[in-house]
């Protein structure tokens with residue numbers, strides 16, 4: 001570990017990708033993620049890699065598909081409307097067992113929405129933004145350090161499971177500056193005997209997701225479901241803070257979890273028993289952890305920069321064992337600490 | 351008497367029977383691409399990008415590493431493949447709906463960037479795979495399932511001449527239109543495909559070979575009449591020739 005350096009979230013993400021051995025970036029400008037392609041435009045040439053500004057988000061993710069098919073660590077990034085455009089290929093990357101990294105520095109929607117950070121792409125990320133029964137391993141950084149660390153982890157997990165990985169960040173985490181300790185570059189990479197690089201001395205490799213026969217297609221779906229189960233079993237990540245004795249647990253990811261932590265600290269200072277559960281993977285989701293907590297807490301408060309999306313998964317996990325309240329702002333407006341504190345007091349009868 | 355082998359399957363084709371209809375030219379064009387790959391000795395170094403259309407199963411027919419692209423995206427996928435492995439030989443194989451409608455942006459920009467791969471563009475003036483709907487290349491007055499009274503230019507505009515359009519760009523090294531409805535034209539098409547591959551090997555940028563093809567099934571014609579229809583209807587609007595050569 002070197003000394004800490006001050007970086008923007010988006011820069012940390014791009015820097016992390018280069019450290020992770022990514023040498024193929026394809027993207028299209030959109031606020032608030034544009035520092036990512038700009039970083040690569042500057043630094044890919046010196047890293048001996050490819051930065052290419054594509055003609056659209058659809059072309060960019062298609063290029064990622066091509067580079068990933070040849071076994072390269074490849075990525076794209078965008079913000080909400082651009083991520084919507086990529087969905088057909090994201091489904092196909094998962095169906096084709098192609099590892100890659102996709103970064104969504106989300107902004108307020110729906111439609112063109114606004115350029116301020118928001119968390120209203122949760123459904124799209126974890127419920128299948130594209131078509132078919134597929135799953136996207138989704139990581140939600142809540143700091144500039146995690147923009148770097150989860151990017152590196154994302155490439156590792158993508159290769160490990162041969163599935164695309166999504167970093168669901170937001171315009172606030174992407175734009176804010178924090179000190180980061182920069183890890184050593186990744187030096188060992190998995191073999192990819194399945195890659196399409198020319199059939200020298202072996203039978204040809206095919207990357208394909210078409211199965212004209214429905215029975216064959218169902219069999220392929222069974223294999224895919226087995227892959228998703230392996231991911232769900234192995235890659236769940238979340239953080240519990242002060243939940244042991246908590247009466248009220250705040251559930252929040254990404255930028256909202258930073259607000260939740262501050263609210264929790266203030267509440268604890270007043271003697272209120274408040275804890276925080278922060279999902280780091282949004283899929284898989286910490287369903288069991290929430291269910292366990294539901295047996296003993298008085299309630300939950302889900303906090304999101306949206307009109308209420310993740311809260312549905314909290315309710316599904318809790319299954320009515322405890323009340324689940326919601327606090328959110330949508331359209332890219334920041335949640336205010338005082339407003340959340342007021343909700344906390346009300347829920348605890350203060 | 352000594353036996354001399356005069357005809358065999360190119361190594362770059364598998365022995366899988368193709369699903370193409372009788373009289374369809376896709377099979378001939380596959381064979382020409384495979385022969386060129388064999389002649390140049392690049393089979394073990396080639397990555398083909400199949401598209402969405404009747405040739406979707408090309409990934410089964412070519413005996414080279416294959417990547418199946420989504421509808422229209424083959425030039426962007428091939429961009430990723432070639433940028434991923436600059437030493438490999440890369441080609442796309444695309445129909446006219448794929449290349450000239452849903453994938454127009456991808457082909458124009460791959461060509462504009464002068465991406466160093468070869469495009470085999472099979473123009474049969476119709477959407478074959480989905481059952482004979484109007485394509486951007488369907489001729490004025492041509493009847494299809496979605497232009498039952500014949501293509502009406504007031505409604506649908508005139509068909510796109512992709513070779514002429516691509517030839518206006520500075521990126522491509524070679525742009526040509528050929529056909530395979532006579533033995534002489536088959537030979538010319540083989541030469542054109544070979545030239546495009548050779549230019550790729552020389553690092554000269556995108557080669558674009560448009561091949562006029564048939565769709566007897568959806569044209570509602572026999573195999574022989576379809577070949578004649580290429581002469582009587584297609585070539586007058588889609589003249590054969592070289593449109594760009596660096």
Ligand SMILES: Cc1ncc(C[n+]2csc(CCOP(=O)(O)OP(=O)(O)O)c2C)c(N)n1
Nearest residue numbers: 402403404421445446447448476477478479
């Ligand atoms: C996104 C998307 N839209 C539509 C389709 C349906 N589709 C499959 S093939 C095809 C047309 C192919 O026509 P063409 O490219 O001319 O090839 P041909 O079949 O004539 O060889 C269409 C519209 C699809 N698979 N994906």
Ligand code: SF4
Nearest residue numbers: 370371374404478565
């Ligand atoms: S439908 Fe047309 S293009 Fe498709 S295989 Fe048959 S003849 Fe060929």
